[in-house]
Amino acid sequence: MTHTPSADNSVDARLAAALERLGQAVRTAWVEAGQAFGLSALQSQILVYLLQNAQGARLRPSAVAERLQVTRATLSDALAALETKGLLQRIPSTIDRRARELKLTPQGRRTAAKLSRWNAAMVQVLRSLPAGEKGRLLDLLLRLIAELQACGLITIARMCRSCAFFEPDVHDAPEAPHHCRLLDQPLKLVELRVDCPDYQPVE
Numbered sequence: 001m002t003h004t005p006s007a008d009n010s011v012d013a014r015l016a017a018a019l020e021r022l023g024q025a026v027r028t029a030w031v032e033a034g035q036a037f038g039l040s041a042l043q044s045q046i047l048v049y050l051l052q053n054a055q056g057a058r059l060r061p062s063a064v065a066e067r068l069q070v071t072r073a074t075l076s077d078a079l080a081a082l083e084t085k086g087l088l089q090r091i092p093s094t095i096d097r098r099a100r101e102l103k104l105t106p107q108g109r110r111t112a113a114k115l116s117r118w119n120a121a122m123v124q125v126l127r128s129l130p131a132g133e134k135g136r137l138l139d140l141l142l143r144l145i146a147e148l149q150a151c152g153l154i155t156i157a158r159m160c161r162s163c164a165f166f167e168p169d170v171h172d173a174p175e176a177p178h179h180c181r182l183l184d185q186p187l188k189l190v191e192l193r194v195d196c197p198d199y200q201p202v203e
Contacts, residue, residue, distance in 0.1 A: 009030070033118035037111055038085075042070065042078045044115045047087060050104050052110035052195075059102050060093070069155055087111055134187030135175060142192055160192045160197035165200060 007013075023062035030041035037044070045068055053059055065075040073146045079102070082088045082180040093099040104112060126134065146161040160166045182198055188193040192198075 004178060026119075029118050029121065037115070039111075039115075040078065040081075041049070042074070043082055044118065046078055046082065046102075047073075047104065047112035048115050048118070050088065050102055051109060051116065059103060060099060061090070064102065066155055077111065081106070082202045106122050132175070135192075138192050139189045142194065145194075158193075158195050158197075160196065162202065163196065163199050165198070169196065 007024070017061070019078075027041065030044055034041050035046035039047075046064060049064060049067060052061060061075055061079060062072065065072050068073065070078075079090065083090065086105055088101045088105060090100040091103050093101045142159050143162040145154060145157050147160060149157045149162055160178070160180070161168075163181050166187075167179040167181060169177050169184045170179045171177050173186065175190075176188040178187040178189075178192070179185070180187050
């Protein structure tokens with residue numbers, strides 16, 4: 001008689017399943033946001049990332065592909081479609097004229113600003129959580145992202161938890177246990193950054 005292995009019902013497996021459901025919600029939100037402008041989820045993500053980029057609105061395609069974890073070929077197709085729609089331009093780099101940088105057009109910036117509200121429904125749900133729970137949840141999620149980055153499932157995560165300036169659990173205050181050596185001050189859990197412009201990787 002053959003024995004069919006039972007499904008893994010451990011807490012770890014259920015947590016992974018819950019995260020997968022959250023991932024589905026995120027993908028659905030991006031798809032629905034883009035549909036209003038005739039854009040794919042990836043095209044929408046590109047526009048929003050360029051708008052929110054701390055260095056301005058210019059990045060090389062290779063950097064965007066790495067950040068969004070897509071192949072350069074996939075990104076190139078999406079960029080071509082965005083150029084055709086008049087939402088961005090690929091212009092010569094000011095540093096290396098052989099390279100290209102991405103620049104949003106005025107129409108692209110307006111569209112990206114509207115797309116930046118893609119997560120409005122999720123933000124509304126999170127607003128109902130107590131502040132203390134939100135801080136602990138953010139800290140836990142950033143710990144998880146750091147571990148996923150360490151094992152190669154996430155390529156870029158410019159966040160506090162993986163930053164050279166970050167010192168975990170050095171203060172007694174439960175609402176501000178960590179320390180930022182760049183700012184030289186305690187970090188409240190609710191102040192932890194997901195994408196920090198001052199990020200420095202640990203060497």
